[in-house]
Amino acid sequence: MRIVVAGAGLGGLAAAAGLRRAGHEVIVYERAAELREAGTAIVIAPNGLRALDRLDLTGRLRDHAVTAASAGLRDRRGRPILVTDARSAQVTVGMAVSVTRTDLHQLLRAPLPPDAIHTATPIDHLEPAGDEVAVISGGRTLTHADAAIVADGIGSRLRARLFPGHPGIRRIGRLDLRGMLPAPAGLDVDGLIASILIDRRTGAMFGLFPVDRNRLYWFTDSALPHPTPTLEQAKQQMLDLMRDWHPAVPALIAATPAEDVYVDPIARLAEPLPTFALGRIALLGDAAHAMTPDLGQGAGQAFEDAAALARHLTGAAPADVPSRLLRYDAERRPRANRLMLASDRQSRLTSQTGAKAWLRDTLLRAVPPRLAARGLAGIWQL
Numbered sequence: 001m002r003i004v005v006a007g008a009g010l011g012g013l014a015a016a017a018g019l020r021r022a023g024h025e026v027i028v029y030e031r032a033a034e035l036r037e038a039g040t041a042i043v044i045a046p047n048g049l050r051a052l053d054r055l056d057l058t059g060r061l062r063d064h065a066v067t068a069a070s071a072g073l074r075d076r077r078g079r080p081i082l083v084t085d086a087r088s089a090q091v092t093v094g095m096a097v098s099v100t101r102t103d104l105h106q107l108l109r110a111p112l113p114p115d116a117i118h119t120a121t122p123i124d125h126l127e128p129a130g131d132e133v134a135v136i137s138g139g140r141t142l143t144h145a146d147a148a149i150v151a152d153g154i155g156s157r158l159r160a161r162l163f164p165g166h167p168g169i170r171r172i173g174r175l176d177l178r179g180m181l182p183a184p185a186g187l188d189v190d191g192l193i194a195s196i197l198i199d200r201r202t203g204a205m206f207g208l209f210p211v212d213r214n215r216l217y218w219f220t221d222s223a224l225p226h227p228t229p230t231l232e233q234a235k236q237q238m239l240d241l242m243r244d245w246h247p248a249v250p251a252l253i254a255a256t257p258a259e260d261v262y263v264d265p266i267a268r269l270a271e272p273l274p275t276f277a278l279g280r281i282a283l284l285g286d287a288a289h290a291m292t293p294d295l296g297q298g299a300g301q302a303f304e305d306a307a308a309l310a311r312h313l314t315g316a317a318p319a320d321v322p323s324r325l326l327r328y329d330a331e332r333r334p335r336a337n338r339l340m341l342a343s344d345r346q347s348r349l350t351s352q353t354g355a356k357a358w359l360r361d362t363l364l365r366a367v368p369p370r371l372a373a374r375g376l377a378g379i380w381q382l
């Protein structure tokens with residue numbers, strides 16, 4: 001069968017690779033002029049890694065396993081709230097990896113021949129045409145396909161065309177700043193690796209993960225206003241907010257050149273979609289279920305989508321596509337939508353302030369150490 005994928009992001013590439021491996025002819029159309037994934041790093045949760053295993057796309061990703069003595073939630077000074085030792089975490093939850101977005105993108109596109117990917121080709125519309133789907137860009141039909149996969153990300157134009165009554169995405173009023181830098185010599189971050197620090201005065205959050213052997217990836221989530229005028233100012237505002245945190249926090253932010261800081265207003269789908277499958281068209285990844293980053297599940301869910309699509313379309317003939325995509329929808333929509341809502345709840349939980357935050361920390365601190373890994377797995381929904 002001929003299958004078109006609209007969008008060469010993490011989810012689109014994973015699906016394209018999986019569908020090609022299942023024996024289909026796959027054509028990917030990407031809006032950007034260049035095929036690349038900008039940004040810092042990404043943490044792939046154990047379930048995302050297992051989905052990549054199913055697509056035979058893991059490569060040497062496990063070389064990037066998050067290794068840390070402990071992992072979990074801490075207060076702004078780095079004191080444990082709900083922390084587990086790394087061994088229990090791995091036994092209970094499985095392995096997570098932390099990898100640069102560039103490396104991950106390269107790994108996912110490696111199985112695809114260069115002529116299967118067309119850049120600078122935004123898809124405007126996918127239109128049912130008899131037993132096929134017409135793929136439309138710039139007012140002209142580029143090709144017809146037996147199936148089309150919508151993988152055009154959080155701002156999906158195709159989702160808006162396919163679900164005209166859907167409200168699209170909604171910003172939650174929080175801002176994410178991210179940076180990646182070589183580990184500064186002499187800075188002691190050991191106790192903070194694989195931890196999320198939260199501040200019950202402001203509801204701000206800071207996370208730290210290792211990348212490769214000697215780089216660190218940090219991210220923050222706070223109620224800082226958007227838009228911030230410049231990257232330098234965004235960085236300065238964050239430094240002001242976190243000045244009295246664990247000393248490594250402001251030190252890492254300060255050591256990251258402003259031009260290497262990424263700023264994103266956090267958004268999610270305003271409402272779950274009623275279906276991920278419309279005839280011969282399926283949606284995946286952020287186009288289908290954009291969620292806040294709080295559970296670190298966005299890409300993981302996109303990979304689960306990709307693996308499910310590849311499996312359901314294995315051995316399919318063109319006539320089977322609508323029913324196979326309905327099975328994909330039935331398998332994936334409940335879980336992805338549940339995680340979308342759970343990410344939202346997690347965002348509200350970690351950004352609490354005042355008495356509610358005090359109660360949260362008190363309750364979490366009361367979790368016995370032997371149950372901490374399971375408690376975290378529950379929170380992170382793994």
Ligand SMILES: Cc1cc2nc3c(=O)[nH]c(=O)nc-3n(C[C@H](O)[C@H](O)[C@H](O)COP(=O)(O)OP(=O)(O)OC[C@H]3O[C@@H](n4cnc5c(N)ncnc54)[C@H](O)[C@@H]3O)c2cc1C
Pocket residue numbers: 006007008009010011012013029030031032041042043044045048121122123124151152153154156157158176178264284285286287293296297298299300301302
């Ligand atoms: C701050 C932040 C931190 C995050 N951290 C994590 C994390 O640690 N772990 C995790 O699992 N997830 C994380 N995520 C989520 C993760 O990045 C996304 O869920 C994932 O990238 C979604 O992949 P996707 O393929 O659906 O969309 P994208 O990766 O956004 O790809 C969409 C692609 O479609 C292209 N496109 C757009 N419109 C069109 C069109 N009309 N025609 C053709 N192409 C088009 C775009 O150029 C892009 O290449 C984070 C997200 C944010 C914002």
